[in-house]
Amino acid sequence: MVGAACAFYAARSGLSVVVVDRGPVAGGTTGAGEGNLLVSDKEPGPELDLALLSTRLWRELAEEFPERIEYEPKGGLVVATTGHGLDALRTFATTQREAGVTCQDIEGADALHDLEPHLAPGLPGGVHYPQDAQVQPALAAAHLLRASGAELRLGEEVTAVLRGPDGAVRGVRTPRGDLLAPAVVNAAGTWGGQIAALAGTELPVLPRRGFVLVTEPLPRVVRRKVYAADYVADVASGSAALQTSAVVEGTAAGPVLIGASRERVGFDRSLSVEVLRRLARQAGELFPVLKGVRVMRTYHGFRPYLPDHLPAIGADARVPGLFQACGHEGAGVGLAPATGLFVANALTGGTAGPSGGLPVGAPTLAEAFRPERFGVGAGVV
Amino acid sequence: MPTLPSDDTVPAAPDACDDAPYDLAVVGAGPAGLAAAVAAGRLGLRVALLDSAARTGGQFYRHPAPGLGARRPEALHHAWQAYADRAARLEALVAAGRVDHLAEHHVWAVTGAAGEWSVHAALGPDGADQRRTVRAAKLLLATGAYERQLPFPGWTLPGVVGAGGAQAMLKAGLVLPGQRVVVAGSGPLLLAVAGSLAAAGAEIPAVLEASGYVGYTRRPATLAANPGKLAEGAVHAAALLRHRIPVRTRSAVTEVHGKDRVEAVTVMRLDRDWRPVPGTERRIPCNALAVGHGLVPQLEPATGIGCATRLTPDGTHALVVDDRQRTTVTGVWSAGESGGVGGAELALLEGELAALDIAGRDGRGRTSRARRRDRLRGFADAMAVAHAPRPGWTAWLDDDTDVCRCEEVTAGQVREAVAELGARDARTVKLLTRAGMGWCQGRMCGAAVACLAGGAGDTASRRPLACPVTLEQLAED
Ligand SMILES: Cc1cc2nc3c(=O)[nH]c(=O)nc-3n(C[C@H](O)[C@H](O)[C@H](O)COP(=O)(O)OP(=O)(O)OC[C@H]3O[C@@H](n4cnc5c(N)ncnc54)[C@H](O)[C@@H]3O)c2cc1C
Ligand SMILES: Cc1cc2nc3c(=O)[nH]c(=O)nc-3n(C[C@H](O)[C@H](O)[C@H](O)COP(=O)(O)OP(=O)(O)OC[C@H]3O[C@@H](n4cnc5c(N)ncnc54)[C@H](O)[C@@H]3O)c2cc1C
Numbered sequence: 001m002v003g004a005a006c007a008f009y010a011a012r013s014g015l016s017v018v019v020v021d022r023g024p025v026a027g028g029t030t031g032a033g034e035g036n037l038l039v040s041d042k043e044p045g046p047e048l049d050l051a052l053l054s055t056r057l058w059r060e061l062a063e064e065f066p067e068r069i070e071y072e073p074k075g076g077l078v079v080a081t082t083g084h085g086l087d088a089l090r091t092f093a094t095t096q097r098e099a100g101v102t103c104q105d106i107e108g109a110d111a112l113h114d115l116e117p118h119l120a121p122g123l124p125g126g127v128h129y130p131q132d133a134q135v136q137p138a139l140a141a142a143h144l145l146r147a148s149g150a151e152l153r154l155g156e157e158v159t160a161v162l163r164g165p166d167g168a169v170r171g172v173r174t175p176r177g178d179l180l181a182p183a184v185v186n187a188a189g190t191w192g193g194q195i196a197a198l199a200g201t202e203l204p205v206l207p208r209r210g211f212v213l214v215t216e217p218l219p220r221v222v223r224r225k226v227y228a229a230d231y232v233a234d235v236a237s238g239s240a241a242l243q244t245s246a247v248v249e250g251t252a253a254g255p256v257l258i259g260a261s262r263e264r265v266g267f268d269r270s271l272s273v274e275v276l277r278r279l280a281r282q283a284g285e286l287f288p289v290l291k292g293v294r295v296m297r298t299y300h301g302f303r304p305y306l307p308d309h310l311p312a313i314g315a316d317a318r319v320p321g322l323f324q325a326c327g328h329e330g331a332g333v334g335l336a337p338a339t340g341l342f343v344a345n346a347l348t349g350g351t352a353g354p355s356g357g358l359p360v361g362a363p364t365l366a367e368a369f370r371p372e373r374f375g376v377g378a379g380v381v
Numbered sequence: 382m383p384t385l386p387s388d389d390t391v392p393a394a395p396d397a398c399d400d401a402p403y404d405l406a407v408v409g410a411g412p413a414g415l416a417a418a419v420a421a422g423r424l425g426l427r428v429a430l431l432d433s434a435a436r437t438g439g440q441f442y443r444h445p446a447p448g449l450g451a452r453r454p455e456a457l458h459h460a461w462q463a464y465a466d467r468a469a470r471l472e473a474l475v476a477a478g479r480v481d482h483l484a485e486h487h488v489w490a491v492t493g494a495a496g497e498w499s500v501h502a503a504l505g506p507d508g509a510d511q512r513r514t515v516r517a518a519k520l521l522l523a524t525g526a527y528e529r530q531l532p533f534p535g536w537t538l539p540g541v542v543g544a545g546g547a548q549a550m551l552k553a554g555l556v557l558p559g560q561r562v563v564v565a566g567s568g569p570l571l572l573a574v575a576g577s578l579a580a581a582g583a584e585i586p587a588v589l590e591a592s593g594y595v596g597y598t599r600r601p602a603t604l605a606a607n608p609g610k611l612a613e614g615a616v617h618a619a620a621l622l623r624h625r626i627p628v629r630t631r632s633a634v635t636e637v638h639g640k641d642r643v644e645a646v647t648v649m650r651l652d653r654d655w656r657p658v659p660g661t662e663r664r665i666p667c668n669a670l671a672v673g674h675g676l677v678p679q680l681e682p683a684t685g686i687g688c689a690t691r692l693t694p695d696g697t698h699a700l701v702v703d704d705r706q707r708t709t710v711t712g713v714w715s716a717g718e719s720g721g722v723g724g725a726e727l728a729l730l731e732g733e734l735a736a737l738d739i740a741g742r743d744g745r746g747r748t749s750r751a752r753r754r755d756r757l758r759g760f761a762d763a764m765a766v767a768h769a770p771r772p773g774w775t776a777w778l779d780d781d782t783d784v785c786r787c788e789e790v791t792a793g794q795v796r797e798a799v800a801e802l803g804a805r806d807a808r809t810v811k812l813l814t815r816a817g818m819g820w821c822q823g824r825m826c827g828a829a830v831a832c833l834a835g836g837a838g839d840t841a842s843r844r845p846l847a848c849p850v851t852l853e854q855l856a857e858d
Binding site for chain 2: 023025138139142152213253269276290291
């Protein structure tokens with residue numbers, strides 16, 4: 001997804017682009033995740049700012065690709081399960097509002113049921129986030145790539161990053177030959193660390209596994225993205241105990257999606273019955289009508305995460321000509337357009353973007369995503 | 382603030398279960414699983430035999446539903462005695478407490494490792510009752526196979542049934558799919574199906590085999606080693622002759638006609654690559670079509686625990702098993718068609734070979750069985766080569782033919798995903814079109830989608846859930 005967005009915005013800024021992937025389109029984490037475009041789950045800070053920019057860009061893209069990427073501005077609903085939890089959620093939402101998020105407090109079970117008629121009875125309230133939206137990630141990536149006009153080289157693995165005598169990037173090597181280019185963008189997601197290593201530097205991207213449950217097709221019983229906010233209370237209480245909390249949502253095609261768990265288990269592909277149990281239980285607690293519903297399938301993917309849970313975006317000061325665009329963890333679909341725009345800007349020296357440039361505040365934002373910030377790999381040749 | 386709702390590491394809690402662990406859990410009570418459970422029980426192991434069906438026998442030994450006043454089932458197939466013997470032994474073992482036959486257990490996943498497998502099942506006729514976890518030290522997966530379908534215009538009309546499905550219907554309830562039934566597709570099952578349908582009173586205007594049968598004769602050694610198979614073929618041929626059923630090779634049904642149900646089919650000659658030869662169209666009136674293109678091994682739940690698969694000569698994936706029926710995962714065996722299609726007799730043998738190895742018996746009884754198994758496998762492979770679908774079959778698909786009937790995805794949509802959106806395999810086609818995301822989870826359309834996407838890949842598609850399971854069952858402790 002991130003690579004497709006980079007290609008799209010780079011091509012829009014007049015660059016000629018080749019996209020190389022060892023697999024098919026969306027064959028990495030993009031094809032194994034969900035397409036939530038969320039602002040609701042982000043605390044004020046650089047990631048939220050990036051998400052807000054992306055929200056605007058996704059809306060533009062949706063107009064450009066009507067229907068085809070299944071964009072749905074359905075909104076999110078975060079519900080509290082206890083009065084204490086509701087207080088913490090409200091406080092959290094206030095800080096988000098100050099950072100530019102649109103959200104409304106929802107008071108009491110009746111108001112919740114007006115929004116989501118099938119929610120469990122007796123919940124104290126929640127917060128509604130109309131900016132939360134949805135795309136189908138694989139379709140979005142495929143259509144962005146197609147619209148970019150970039151040359152696609154699928155099924156080709158990058159085996160080396162070519163560098164000149166001055167250390168600057170000259171292109172990449174694949175089994176089909178050398179591909180020369182003055183700039184190389186590393187959008188290899190969870191495998192981004194490997195590409196960085198090929199370029200002679202380091203990026204500590206690690207996998208974080210997530211499972212999603214998919215039910216049989218149902219008439220619309222869940223209208224928005226709904227999840228419980230207990231984690232807010234946990235953080236507010238300073239407790240070290242962490243929680244799993246399922247995001248439940250209906251899809252246009254009928255199935256309800258329940259996801260996703262997060263755990264650090266390397267690239268372990270085995271099924272965890274315990275994870276499924278937790279997701280199923282939480283979904284049933286929020287929406288009791290779902291209890292008898294059949295889960296048709298489950299899938300999992302490996303989110304690319306960096307130690308501070310922020311992506312690496314922009315020119316890598318350690319290797320001239322190398323640009324990073326990876327490590328978006330659980331938000332790479334949502335954050336892809338803004339990432340693409342930032343990268344296109346870095347590639348062209350600041351002219352990319354729908355209105356000829358990035359919004360105010362972009363330079364400080366860019367600072368937070370500096371690829372060298374982990375203090376490793378500097379000066380490695 | 383954690384990034385999102387579920388920011389934690391989930392501990393691997395031991396799975397809840399009701400009883401003490403078994404020595405062996407067998408998933409699938411078809412010929413392979415049944416033979417294995419009986420053999421292992423007799424060798425002294427405590428065995429759990431799980432199957433989603435209410436009765437043993439799998440796809441081969443079907444039982445008429447009680448109360449249908451059906452003729453005795455043995456009238457329909459000869460290998461009944463082999464089954465009856467084992468079913469009787471199973472009853473004795475169950476009575477003795479050596480084997481538990483856990484019927485109506487739909488196994489949705491297996492977790493764990495050698496010595497401590499957990500087999501997760503959803504109970505009840507349709508798997509909607511409670512959940513149960515069966516623990517066992519060793520695991521034998523004998524999940525069999527299901528029929529391969531290749532789409533063509535009109536294949537979703539009522540009256541079009543699977544060839545094996547028609548056979549199964551006949552065995553189970555003695556119902557005919559129609560009075561005038563065209564039988565088409567590829568593979569040895571077609572002849573058996575035509576014979577049974579005719580014997581049950583249907584008129585069969587034609588059997589259409591897309592390949593030829595000549596393939597086998599190119600392997601005289603394999604044929605000569607399998608006199609039993611020859612005799613079986615002769616029985617089918619005789620049945621067809623007796624009922625005057627014309628068998629046309631290198632021909633296929635390329636379209637079905639009818640408003641609310643089948644009224645006729647168009648039949649065309651095929652070239653070597655299964656491309657229809659223009660100008661050879663013939664219309665055959667009929668009110669049902671039984672069609673099938675061989676069988677596809679049922680790989681779940683095996684692939685969920687990492688058992689390796691191989692590409693078979695006819696373009697499907699089967700579990701990799703060694704000489705002793707061991708899969709590539711320690712503590713897991715496979716017998717029967719999950720390890721490659723080959724018929725009931727082979728399945729029985731493999732079940733027994735697996736049981737011998739599981740019980741640690743190496744010498745007696747092994748060598749002769751292994752020899753017969755190898756012979757039958759050789760024959761099965763020769764047949765698989767002869768009947769493998771050829772790439773030209775996709776020429777009989779219109780762009781608006783539904784390929785995935787659950788999600789109503791057309792051939793045109795699949796072709797677009799491949800040609801214009803960068804899909805290079807069935808998985809990406811699924812992501813981009815939803816083909817294979819519906820009820821059957823791609824069991825019906827998987828073969829067709831893979832062909833349209835450029836052929837079966839090296840790895841089989843993964844389905845971490847072997848069958849549907851309710852949220853409530855998943856949530857149970
Ligand atoms: C269960 C789950 C749920 C999620 N839900 C959401 C959500 O709701 N919203 C959201 O925004 N995000 C979500 N995510 C996260 C999101 O999926 C990822 O952040 C995003 O897909 C990352 O995109 P990417 O382009 O960086 O990586 P990828 O999609 O993994 O792309 C990287 C590509 O690099 C290729 N590659 C790697 N190495 C090489 C090489 N040497 N040569 C050539 N090519 C190579 C790979 O083949 C791959 O195609 C979820 C993730 C998971 C696992
Ligand atoms: C529709 C059909 C019709 C056929 N008709 C004929 C015929 O007429 N003549 C002929 O010679 N051969 C026929 N065959 C082939 C023959 O049935 C097989 O050669 C033989 O049955 C293989 O035995 P098996 O034990 O390997 O598998 P099967 O007989 O297929 O048994 C597998 C068993 O595993 C069970 N199972 C699978 N997955 C699960 C799960 N997740 N949980 C619980 N249980 C599970 C199934 O319910 C089934 O009982 C037919 C096959 C099919 C598919």
